[in-house]
Amino acid sequence: MEGIQSAFIPYGPGAESILEITWVLIVGGTLIFALVVVLAVLALRAPRPWLSSPRLVIAGGIVLPVVVLPALLVYSLLAAPRMSAADAPGVAIEVIAHQWWWEVIYLDARGEPDFVTANEIRLPVGQVAELRLRSADVLHSFWVPSLAGKLDHIPGKDNRLRLQADRAGVFRGQCAEYCGGPHAKMAFFVVAEPADGFEAWRAAQRRPYAGAAGDEADPGLKLFLDHCAACHTVRGTPADGDMGPDLTHFATRLSVGAGILPNRRGSVAGWITSSQHLKPGNLMPEFRRFDSTELYALTNWLETLE
Numbered sequence: 001m002e003g004i005q006s007a008f009i010p011y012g013p014g015a016e017s018i019l020e021i022t023w024v025l026i027v028g029g030t031l032i033f034a035l036v037v038v039l040a041v042l043a044l045r046a047p048r049p050w051l052s053s054p055r056l057v058i059a060g061g062i063v064l065p066v067v068v069l070p071a072l073l074v075y076s077l078l079a080a081p082r083m084s085a086a087d088a089p090g091v092a093i094e095v096i097a098h099q100w101w102w103e104v105i106y107l108d109a110r111g112e113p114d115f116v117t118a119n120e121i122r123l124p125v126g127q128v129a130e131l132r133l134r135s136a137d138v139l140h141s142f143w144v145p146s147l148a149g150k151l152d153h154i155p156g157k158d159n160r161l162r163l164q165a166d167r168a169g170v171f172r173g174q175c176a177e178y179c180g181g182p183h184a185k186m187a188f189f190v191v192a193e194p195a196d197g198f199e200a201w202r203a204a205q206r207r208p209y210a211g212a213a214g215d216e217a218d219p220g221l222k223l224f225l226d227h228c229a230a231c232h233t234v235r236g237t238p239a240d241g242d243m244g245p246d247l248t249h250f251a252t253r254l255s256v257g258a259g260i261l262p263n264r265r266g267s268v269a270g271w272i273t274s275s276q277h278l279k280p281g282n283l284m285p286e287f288r289r290f291d292s293t294e295l296y297a298l299t300n301w302l303e304t305l306e
């Protein structure tokens with residue numbers, strides 16, 4: 001898809017009205033700048049009395065700005081409300097920014113947590129999702145340029161952002177406020193899909209890890225419980241750590257390490273052994289001493305988290 005992360009290729013009403021305002025300001029500013037340059041060049045080439053006439057100075061220096069600037073102000077004040085769709089939200093999601101990943105909590109009709117995921121947000125096409133943006137630590141900023149303007153995650157404060165995608169697709173978002181260390185590697189994906197696909201996904205996300213038969217003997221699960229459970233949750237297993245992303249349905253996600261690597265077995269293995277090389281400073285220790293058999297067992301088991 002063209003423009004997975006471009007404010008100039010909007011796929012939702014929020015990004016569309018921002019782009020409209022942007023063009024009005026860019027084109028308007030360029031025209032005025034060109035006019036001033038032309039007048040300046042004319043004045044330099046030869047003395048022209050009409051260029052210094054008090055009438056022109058009053059018209060260009062006072063009347064023009066007094067008319068144009070308030071007009072632009074009124075225009076953008078009128079355009080701003082269109083940035084957040086007025087329809088009632090169909091989906092409510094709490095997004096908690098952490099250094100340096102995103103916790104994503106889908107809320108039920110009463111506003112209580114329904115299920116938790118991370119680094120990926122799914123939306124039904126054409127419906128409004130209301131996001132409650134919060135922070136677990138410092139300032140972060142939520143920005144999906146293709147869909148909406150950016151809004152900060154402010155510690156101790158809830159910010160509301162409405163997100164709507166008019167077409168199915170995958171859009172990339174990024175933390176847009178420096179939050180320390182690997183801030184530049186704090187991204188995520190928004191996946192917009194038709195309502196039935198979204199409902200199927202939501203139903204699957206609600207389910208805990210089912211486990212295959214004879215699962216207890218799975219060496220990958222054992223390694224996970226021994227080394228990873230203190231920080232990661234997989235609902236349906238004893239793993240209930242909350243230092244890192246919920247991994248209950250990790251295999252359904254597009255990326256590893258908050259949007260930085262594609263979710264494939266090789267990159268997951270690389271992340272486990274070398275996360276500090278791939279994303280220097282992130283809060284997951286790297287497990288360099290796993291041998292290939294252990295890594296194979298672990299990544300094998302992670303692939304069952306569907």
Ligand SMILES: [Cu+2]
Pocket residue numbers: 139140141175176177178179180183184186
């Ligand atoms: Cu950041």
